[in-house]
Amino acid sequence: MEVRVVRVSAVLTFAAFASLLAAQTPPTTTPQTPPPAPAPAPPPPKPFDVSGYADLYFQHDFGQTRGSGSVNGRWYDTSQGVYKLSAVQVDISRTPVSKTPFGFFVSLLAGPNATTLASTEPGGINTYKDFAQAYVTYLAPTKFPLTLDFGKWYAFVGYEGLDSRTQDNYSRSFTFTSLEPDYMVGLRTTATFTSKLTGYGYLYQGYNEVKNSNSTIMEGLGAAYAFTDKLTATLQGYYGKESNSVMNQSGTFGGIGFPTPGESWVTQGNLVIVYQKNSKDKFAFDGTQARAVRKGSWIGGAVYYRRQQDSHNAFCFRIDRAYDPNGIRFNDGELLLHSFTATYDYTINKNLTLRFELRHDISDNPFFNSDSGPTTQRTTLTFAQILKF
Numbered sequence: 001m002e003v004r005v006v007r008v009s010a011v012l013t014f015a016a017f018a019s020l021l022a023a024q025t026p027p028t029t030t031p032q033t034p035p036p037a038p039a040p041a042p043p044p045p046k047p048f049d050v051s052g053y054a055d056l057y058f059q060h061d062f063g064q065t066r067g068s069g070s071v072n073g074r075w076y077d078t079s080q081g082v083y084k085l086s087a088v089q090v091d092i093s094r095t096p097v098s099k100t101p102f103g104f105f106v107s108l109l110a111g112p113n114a115t116t117l118a119s120t121e122p123g124g125i126n127t128y129k130d131f132a133q134a135y136v137t138y139l140a141p142t143k144f145p146l147t148l149d150f151g152k153w154y155a156f157v158g159y160e161g162l163d164s165r166t167q168d169n170y171s172r173s174f175t176f177t178s179l180e181p182d183y184m185v186g187l188r189t190t191a192t193f194t195s196k197l198t199g200y201g202y203l204y205q206g207y208n209e210v211k212n213s214n215s216t217i218m219e220g221l222g223a224a225y226a227f228t229d230k231l232t233a234t235l236q237g238y239y240g241k242e243s244n245s246v247m248n249q250s251g252t253f254g255g256i257g258f259p260t261p262g263e264s265w266v267t268q269g270n271l272v273i274v275y276q277k278n279s280k281d282k283f284a285f286d287g288t289q290a291r292a293v294r295k296g297s298w299i300g301g302a303v304y305y306r307r308q309q310d311s312h313n314a315f316c317f318r319i320d321r322a323y324d325p326n327g328i329r330f331n332d333g334e335l336l337l338h339s340f341t342a343t344y345d346y347t348i349n350k351n352l353t354l355r356f357e358l359r360h361d362i363s364d365n366p367f368f369n370s371d372s373g374p375t376t377q378r379t380t381l382t383f384a385q386i387l388k389f
Helices: 002-024 112-117 174-179
Strands: 049-061 083-094 102-110 131-140 146-154 183-192 197-204 218-226 231-242 264-276 281-292 296-308 313-324 335-349 352-363 377-388
Touching: 083 112, 102 112, 131 183, 174 281, 174 296, 174 313, 174 335
Parallel strands: none
Antiparallel strands: 049 083, 049 377, 083 102, 102 131, 131 146, 146 183, 183 197, 197 218, 218 231, 231 264, 264 281, 281 296, 296 313, 313 335, 335 352, 352 377
């Protein structure tokens, strides 16, 4: 009996000792890594986004006495010899998201640029000029991003535009000035099919028309394709009936500004190519060609090179060619125009950019204003300030 008690006691003692060793020995398995913390939720979209700019410039025309005449053939920089406010624009917008799919964009514009923009508007220059853009946006619940914009928006044709904050040069090319539309009113659709391909569709009143100059609707199609992350090409085109027989306030007909009355079926195509070689060097091309039945045709193009040297300094060079064989765009008979432009930007801070621009224009026929009468060449020097807020 004593032997059995001793054995049982020995077994219990050994078991207790083994348990103690196990408790002191670290585990051989690696503990699991705790799951990562969930990503913070994106901030809710702003109810409204407000921004804008003011555009001021002084321009010297070497062929004219200070303030004696206009710089004709240009669009937004037609004054010389005087310091001038060109535009003040305020943008108010709301970007649509999946939870709130409706948004809007309004550009309120004041200054001479507003008058220039509406100069051929069939509804009258002063009727709609304060609203450079005004449209509502709907983000459709589709498998691929699809947006629909309805209202007034800047034209889809061309590389340049009205907004001075986004331009490579200060002055606009002859191609933009008279060969491409500025704004349209109607329905615009944008569909992002893949990371490389975006499609566009348009139904609108006409070339620079809030009030339709005739009873038809224009149609447009386009596509942008990113060949690489550096090279993108955008092809756009439109077709429809333009103009009428009622003279607008600029003395031309329809929003398209034809010099002779009567409707005409118009077809226009446009190709824009942008090559962002690296963070500093960008090359671009803008080419357009159009035909108006029983009136004529026009063709033009511009090439650009922009060098963003650093956060403060940038340079841009542009060569432009615009051909108006039937005199329906510059309203001065057959005309072939060239321009050579060099622009230097000095960005002081995020709110102020100074621009210095030297430009030389050439015409095959006497066209440019000068003290001695129409001439075939013109040189201008411009100093501009773009204040952003």
